[in-house]
Amino acid sequence: MLSVHTSPLHQPGTGDAGGMNVYMVELSRALAREGARVDLFTRCLGEDRPARVELASGVRVLHLAAGPRRPLPKEAMPGLVPDFARSLLAATAHSRYDVVHSHYWLAGQAGARVAGRRHIPLVHTMHTLARVKNASLAPGDRPEPELRVRGEAALARAADRLIANTVEEQVALRELYGADADRTDVVTPGVDVRIFRPADGRRAARARLGLPQDGFIPLFAGRIQPLKGPDVLLHSVAALLRDSPGLRGRLLVPVVGGLSGAGTRLPDELRDLGARLGLGDVVRFQAAAPQRELADWYRAADVLVMPSRSESFGLVALESQACGTPVLAAAVGGLPAAVRDEVTGLLVPGHDPDDYARRLRWFAEHPARAAAMGRAAAGHARRLDWRSTARGTLGSYARALRDRSSKAGQERRHVPAPAAASSRRCKRAAVPA
Known part of the structure; x- marks a missing residue:
């Protein structure tokens, strides 16, 4: 490989x-x-x-x-x-x-x-x-x-x-x-269901991570870059609080991941956006976590939010579901294959923050139905190993x-070399056969 x-x-x-x-x-x-x-x-x-x-x-x-x-x-x-x-x-x-x-x-x-x-x-x-x-x-x-x-x-x-x-x-x-x-x-x-599984549940995961037991916690997990849509999430949270200001006291939005791609060009852009939207007391930025800790973040959340603009599959969505947490995701790329709409989560056509805000409010107001989605999500993910x-x-x-x-004896199809100059080569490392 x-x-x-x-x-x-x-x-x-x-x-x-x-x-x-x-x-x-x-x-x-x-x-x-x-x-x-x-x-x-x-x-x-x-x-x-x-x-x-x-x-x-x-x-x-x-x-x-x-x-x-x-x-x-x-x-x-x-x-x-x-x-x-x-x-x-x-x-x-x-x-x-x-x-x-x-x-x-x-x-x-x-x-x-x-x-x-x-x-x-x-x-x-x-x-x-x-x-x-x-x-x-x-x-x-x-x-x-x-x-x-x-x-x-x-x-x-x-x-x-x-x-x-x-x-x-x-x-x-x-x-x-x-x-x-x-x-x-x-x-x-x-998905590795030995790591990503419901385990001892939401309360225990929140206790380990120091999160409020009565909080409403939508989670973003992944690389912080425009392609993944974290800006859509922040605008959605601002719209949610505009229409449901009573949620502010128990709303916490962890953003777990590191800068990547275009996100590294303006490293403070997402934090600055959160400040401009008045979300400084709501959004918590966390470094990327190893898998076993990441599983606790999934378990602790009420819903994983994936407003991606493009996604070949969305392994994060599968990991979250395996932990028993439903997913709110954009209906793009492979996400409709990873998430069963209205069964293991909700899919959103497009990237209008108001659409995400309405669905976030649904998760906040219907915890029992969201929990049933989480149970269905865990069963769905177990079948994809x-x-x-x-x-x-x-x-x-x-x-x-x-x-x-x-096709033995036929000439192999030709792949042209990239049209770019080779960088200076370093001393070769010895690689055992």
Whole structure:
């Protein structure tokens, strides 16, 4: 497995680490439990981590030299792809792999080069799509570059198999990128119900986190960037208090996560917005939390709010539901697949704060019905586990190997290199075979 721009070891909810990081880690562990051996290759960032990290039995994270050993913005990453591919070829010169599975378009570019040289199939998961994101940008947000659009289109043609999280993503790949539906497999992500579960309930979770037992607590959890819509949440809370001022005394809105993407350009923007809206006594900003603590935040909340402008699936929604907490989410991307409208949560068409405010008021005024949604949510999430995801992924690998075998001797489809200059290469790290 390949990830160029973010490491499976990074804390989700910070920087470029999010659902994709969780996906790679949990899928790899589940694949290993099904009998596979998985090596996750990522870029060395000079974080004093060893060249090889044993993530689980049968799963290793291997760090490759590609450019300077420090974090870089995504905009600089295309120039590192050739270096990453060369390091990967050197590190795997004496190893045998059956499949290359790349995550996000940057890793796909490197994966295509390596899979071609090794004569093994390339399976690719996009995770997000530039054309989908660009169609739903927040005001003032930067569109994804044309270089990425072209890179994704090339991968849609070149990968032996594409894995989409939902049928909606499969359709977007076909309609926006010309991907062949016969080479696109829909494999739904899962949730770790050993960590994300109702456990000892809301009161105990609130006690551990120091939250008021009688509070009404809508939660935001995830990376703080315009794409995730935290500004929509704050405007919604302001509208809620305008129409229901009596809620102020018991309303608390935790925002759990770190700055990411466009959010890092104006790091105080969300806090400043909260202050301008008069929410300084209501909104509490919390750093991104490890999974076991994050599960307590889900359990403690009355509802998780996800006003995302784009979402390939929304693992956060699944985690919250697994903890018995319903979800109020935008009806975009994969969220309608993750959340059963009016059963495990409520879906909102669009991003009008007044629409979210009305639904937040419903959760505040109907705690018994919201609790019933939470119970249904926990049952819904239990049926979506990583074992099923791993088995679906293994099926995609098998089809890729079968298709590759049937095309033996044919010239592999070509993926053009990104049109950017390569950054200065750092000293290569020794990677054990």
